[in-house]
Amino acid sequence: MHRIDRRQIVNKLIKDTVYDSVMEILHESGSEKLTMEEVAAKAGVSKGTLYNYFKNKEDLMDFVEQQTIEPIIDGLREIRGSSKSAPEKLRDTSRFVFEIYRTRKDYVRYQKEITTYKHNAEISRRIGEEHFSSIWAQGTLDGDFNNVDPLIFKAVTGGALASIMDTWIFDGAEEPDIEKAVRGLEKIYTEGFIEKKPL
Structure with a gap:
């Protein structure tokens, strides 16, 4: 039987949420409001959690x-x-x-x-x-x-x-x-x- 890797599912959910949040910020405010703090707030995660996935804004934008x-x-x-x-x-x-x-x-x-x-x-x-x-x-x-x-x-x-x-x-x-x-x-x-x- 195939085991579900919960950590993988959580990681995907967080990354999908971050991606959607970046796109919402772009739509609402443009790129000037795109900061790690703003993305974390929009995604509903702490800034520390966001930095666990992306080391900086450049890394985040490479992902996007x-x-x-x-x-x-x-x-x-x-x-x-x-x-x-x-x-x-x-x-x-x-x-x-x-x-x-x-x-x-x-x-x-x-x-x-x-x-x-x-x-x-x-x-x-x-x-x-x-x-x-x-x-x-x-x-x-x-x-x-x-x-x-x-x-x-x-x-x-x-x-x-x-x-x-x-x-x-x-x-x-x-x-x-x-x-x-x-x-x-x-x-x-x-x-x-x-x-x-x-x-």
Whole structure:
């Protein structure tokens, strides 16, 4: 019979509560009110207990970043692992990323209140590097994509998704038209920007 590790359950509950408390503080007051004291008070734990789990604010924020980003990395890994074609994976990626905006308010708050442009670009690169390289390789090998430089492919696809999300986040768009954005990206991918005129 499998024994329940109560300490593990308590640790998870406390960390989940701390994470939710950080997100609430970001929503209510912004990053300027984010102190270890404020987080402990919001989470309903003593400051000493909080320091048992996180040695300082930087350690706490590393945890928050990991909790915020990991589900996104897992979701993209699932898309890459599917048996779909590269164009379908590209479409699924766009839809998945845009759905994050609608469903993951914690990620939106984190992006808006905590990350600097440089840090945001670093996170996007870390998340997108393997994902877009994999889709590019499959699409090129299967003949679904034109022979385009992988750096350009990653820059255009990752940059477009990040820019649209950033615009929604900083404009505070409540209900963006996700399907319209997905269709618009697909049109750019398949038709391009420049009208081909007869010679």
